[in-house]
Amino acid sequence: MLVAAGCTPQSVTEEGRAVYGLYNLFLYIAAVVFVVVSGLVIWSVIRYRRRDDELPKQTHGNNRLELTWTLIPTVIVLVLFVFTMQAQNKVLDQSGDADVNITATAFQWSWRFAYEGTGAEVVGSPESIPEMVVPVGQTIRVKLLSADVVHSFYVPQTLFKRQAIPGTENLFDLTFEKTGLFHGQCTQFCGLQHPDMVFRVRVVSQGEYQSWLAAETRRGAAGQPGT
Amino acid sequence: MATTELPLPALPEAHHEEPGGIVDYLTTVDHKKIGILYIFTAFAVFLAGGVLALVVRWELASPGLQAMGENTYNQVFTMHGTLMIFLFAAQVTTGLGNYLVPLQIGAADVAFPRANAMSYWLYLFGVLIVVSSFFVAGGPAAVAWTAYAPLSTREYFQGTGMDLWIIGLAVVGVAGILGAVNLVTTIFRMRMPGMTMFRMPLFTWGVLVNQLLILFAFPALTVVFALLFLERNFGAQFFDPTYGGSPILFQHIFWFFGHPEVYIIILPIFGIINEVIPVFSRKPLFGYRAMVFAFFGIAALSFGVWAHHMFATGLVYLPYFSIMSLLIAVPTGIKVFNWIGTMWRGSITLSTAMLMSLGFIVVFLIGGITGIFLASPPIDFAVNDTYYVVAHFHYIMVGGLLYGMFAGFYFWFPKFTGRLLSERLGRWHFATFFIGFNLTFFFQFLVGLDGMPRRIADYEIERWTSANVLSTVGAFLTGVSVLIFIWNFWVSIRRGKRAGDDPWEGNSLEWVTSSPPPSHNFHHLPEVHSERPAFDYRHRGDPELAPVKTDPERDPDRG
Numbered sequence: 001m002l003v004a005a006g007c008t009p010q011s012v013t014e015e016g017r018a019v020y021g022l023y024n025l026f027l028y029i030a031a032v033v034f035v036v037v038s039g040l041v042i043w044s045v046i047r048y049r050r051r052d053d054e055l056p057k058q059t060h061g062n063n064r065l066e067l068t069w070t071l072i073p074t075v076i077v078l079v080l081f082v083f084t085m086q087a088q089n090k091v092l093d094q095s096g097d098a099d100v101n102i103t104a105t106a107f108q109w110s111w112r113f114a115y116e117g118t119g120a121e122v123v124g125s126p127e128s129i130p131e132m133v134v135p136v137g138q139t140i141r142v143k144l145l146s147a148d149v150v151h152s153f154y155v156p157q158t159l160f161k162r163q164a165i166p167g168t169e170n171l172f173d174l175t176f177e178k179t180g181l182f183h184g185q186c187t188q189f190c191g192l193q194h195p196d197m198v199f200r201v202r203v204v205s206q207g208e209y210q211s212w213l214a215a216e217t218r219r220g221a222a223g224q225p226g227t
Numbered sequence: 228m229a230t231t232e233l234p235l236p237a238l239p240e241a242h243h244e245e246p247g248g249i250v251d252y253l254t255t256v257d258h259k260k261i262g263i264l265y266i267f268t269a270f271a272v273f274l275a276g277g278v279l280a281l282v283v284r285w286e287l288a289s290p291g292l293q294a295m296g297e298n299t300y301n302q303v304f305t306m307h308g309t310l311m312i313f314l315f316a317a318q319v320t321t322g323l324g325n326y327l328v329p330l331q332i333g334a335a336d337v338a339f340p341r342a343n344a345m346s347y348w349l350y351l352f353g354v355l356i357v358v359s360s361f362f363v364a365g366g367p368a369a370v371a372w373t374a375y376a377p378l379s380t381r382e383y384f385q386g387t388g389m390d391l392w393i394i395g396l397a398v399v400g401v402a403g404i405l406g407a408v409n410l411v412t413t414i415f416r417m418r419m420p421g422m423t424m425f426r427m428p429l430f431t432w433g434v435l436v437n438q439l440l441i442l443f444a445f446p447a448l449t450v451v452f453a454l455l456f457l458e459r460n461f462g463a464q465f466f467d468p469t470y471g472g473s474p475i476l477f478q479h480i481f482w483f484f485g486h487p488e489v490y491i492i493i494l495p496i497f498g499i500i501n502e503v504i505p506v507f508s509r510k511p512l513f514g515y516r517a518m519v520f521a522f523f524g525i526a527a528l529s530f531g532v533w534a535h536h537m538f539a540t541g542l543v544y545l546p547y548f549s550i551m552s553l554l555i556a557v558p559t560g561i562k563v564f565n566w567i568g569t570m571w572r573g574s575i576t577l578s579t580a581m582l583m584s585l586g587f588i589v590v591f592l593i594g595g596i597t598g599i600f601l602a603s604p605p606i607d608f609a610v611n612d613t614y615y616v617v618a619h620f621h622y623i624m625v626g627g628l629l630y631g632m633f634a635g636f637y638f639w640f641p642k643f644t645g646r647l648l649s650e651r652l653g654r655w656h657f658a659t660f661f662i663g664f665n666l667t668f669f670f671q672f673l674v675g676l677d678g679m680p681r682r683i684a685d686y687e688i689e690r691w692t693s694a695n696v697l698s699t700v701g702a703f704l705t706g707v708s709v710l711i712f713i714w715n716f717w718v719s720i721r722r723g724k725r726a727g728d729d730p731w732e733g734n735s736l737e738w739v740t741s742s743p744p745p746s747h748n749f750h751h752l753p754e755v756h757s758e759r760p761a762f763d764y765r766h767r768g769d770p771e772l773a774p775v776k777t778d779p780e781r782d783p784d785r786g
């Protein structure tokens with residue numbers, strides 16, 4: 001049954017690949033634990049059904065056995081912890097310089113994506129879904145802000161999310177490995193139209209990105225009188 | 228008859244009245260009647276919360292908005308969570324504890340009968356305040372049961388409903404603290420001679436640790452609600468960053484209560500399972516002391532893990548909260564293995580109480596294992612706030628809590644009423660519940676992994692529909708299972724088989740007294756020489772089974 005739970009979407013980012021691997025490691029161990037434990041439960045129920053009135057042997061415990069099943073889970077979780085920390089370091093690594101810096105601002109109930117140093121900006125509304133356009137294969141550094149309440153930036157296929165908290169700047173990196181259009185959504189309940197806080201990430205080639213950025217920058221400049 | 232002198236406190240007047248009658252229940256300070264009041268009130272809240280859950284499932288069965296607007300939907304799921312977590316889950320087990328703990332430790336009543344009554348009436352009062360928010364302009368709160376600031380501040384959510392929500396829950400919190408003082412004192416001070424701590428039934432242990440957790444965790448809840456109330460009504464700026472306040476502060480205090488709350492709910496349930504499995508395996512509990520230490524291990528860890536609910540904030544120290552959360556698997560694992568050890572080479576009867584306990588182990592296992600996933604920050608980043616989390620904690624809360632609760636109901640109903648619940652209807656109840664429950668929540672893991680966020684009235688992604696349809700069908704089947712239980716209750720309380728004092732060959736002292744017990748609980752009490760006084764008493768005179776031969780002529784205070 002648990003094996004069926006393994007359908008995590010394949011990640012489309014470098015960071016997400018570490019999460020995907022970690023998830024599958026957890027899943028294999030979980031499946032073994034589930035099968036062994038529920039197998040023991042089912043076995044003992046079938047094998048030791050009451051057949052007569054004779055009282056079974058009144059055993060009160062077994063220290064060696066109990067120590068064993070204290071140590072086994074301890075070892076398992078310590079191993080899982082080590083792999084967790086490895087994956088976490090990959091997901092949260094921000095040591096390199098970013099190629100693209102985007103300030104993403106969540107507000108009730110949509111998103112604003114501002115491209116640092118270019119003047120390009122995309123603003124959505126509940127009626128018009130905003131698109132965050134990014135180049136493939138480059139490190140995107142998102143600076144996440146909130147204009148009002150707590151929201152959460154989530155693109156399922158990156159296997160990553162982060163809360164947008166008023167008064168806080170949250171930084172994270174995304175490195176897309178595939179081009180395409182990906183669904184994104186706010187996942188922290190944020191009021192009346194929370195389900196409408198949808199956005200898209202459009203991952204395009206380097207060249208397409210440059211021309212999109214140029215057009216968007218011109219549009220931004222034209223749209224703002226006085227600049 | 229082997230009897231000991233009862234350690235009787237001065238009995239208040241109400242103890243001498245005949246049971247029954249509304250006036251009697253309104254004025255009672257008898258712990259058993261207060262326990263029944265708690266259980267009935269909590270069960271009524273559960274039914275209301277369940278109806279709201281069905282409304283949620285109805286709306287989600289297909290994409291788009293069908294049955295209601297977004298605001299109504301937000302109110303419905305907020306109140307579903309509120310009723311279930313704040314007003315039902317901890318109180319139904321408090322009710323069972325109220326009824327059973329004095330019986331299990333051989334006491335005539337609780338330590339503070341009047342404070343106990345006050346605790347119940349405050350609880351009811353709090354429930355009514357929260358429910359009254361349905362009838363004010365603007366309706367009830369619609370900010371999710373976690374009520375994160377600043378969404379729950381007046382700037383973003385106006386309306387009296389929200390204030391009634393805060394006041395009502397604060398009152399219920401105070402009721403919980405008062406009740407906990409009473410039950411903890413009862414367990415420490417009211418045990419009969421011979422009933423040492425390490426001879427107490429595991430259900431009483433579960434209630435003790437659960438009430439200790441309430442004493443430490445509920446004050447944090449009171450604090451966070453007090454701050455929120457001041458922020459909403461008196462212009463305090465605790466959570467507003469423009470005035471140096473902090474939204475993250477709200478999350479910290481809330482989850483400092485919120486995570487222990489999970490164990491406040493589940494520890495007495497562990498206690499129920501610890502009582503049911505040995506009785507229907509006809510063996511002592513395997514590893515009694517390890518079970519007690521596991522309770523304390525879980526309780527201690529539960530105060531050090533709260534920020535696993537906040538991994539996605541990017542503002543907490545991940546390694547510490549991750550390893551602490553992972554380690555909870557160890558004491559929990561001990562419990563599960565000791566249950567299997569109890570059944571191993573036993574003589575197992577599959578009564579409904581036992582079936583519910585086995586169902587508990589299986590669903591709790593799934594809930595626990597997926598909890599391990601969520602203790603890993605990178606995995607949590609992927610699935611936090613999706614239906615994966617919804618499925619996970621419903622496996623713990625609905626699975627864990629309800630299977631254990633029903634196991635307890637089938638197990639102790641004969642003690643409460645003198646009649647047995649129907650086992651035939653019980654089997655139907657179990658079967659429909661087991662299928663309905665898994666149908667409802669298992670597919671939510673899949674749709675959550677696929678990225679469906681929680682708390683949305685509407686979704687645009689078509690491939691999420693099939694899982695949601697199955698979930699809705701399962702939810703209604705679960706609803707049917709609850710109706711079967713109510714029907715079972717209805718017919719059994721009138722025409723159920725007579726139970727006698729000890730229908731299951733129980734281990735703890737409540738099975739020695741009559742069903743239902745007299746107002747002062749016991750006409751006579753056997754001596755206590757082990758953690759199974761009723762077992763010893765049943766096998767008295769058999770040197771192989773009863774560890775110390777109870778001699779009717781012997782001085783009762785020999786202890």
Ligand SMILES: [Cu+2]
Binds near residue numbers: 187188
């Ligand atoms: Cu939002």
Ligand SMILES: [Cu+2]
Binds near residue numbers: 485486533
């Ligand atoms: Cu938790």
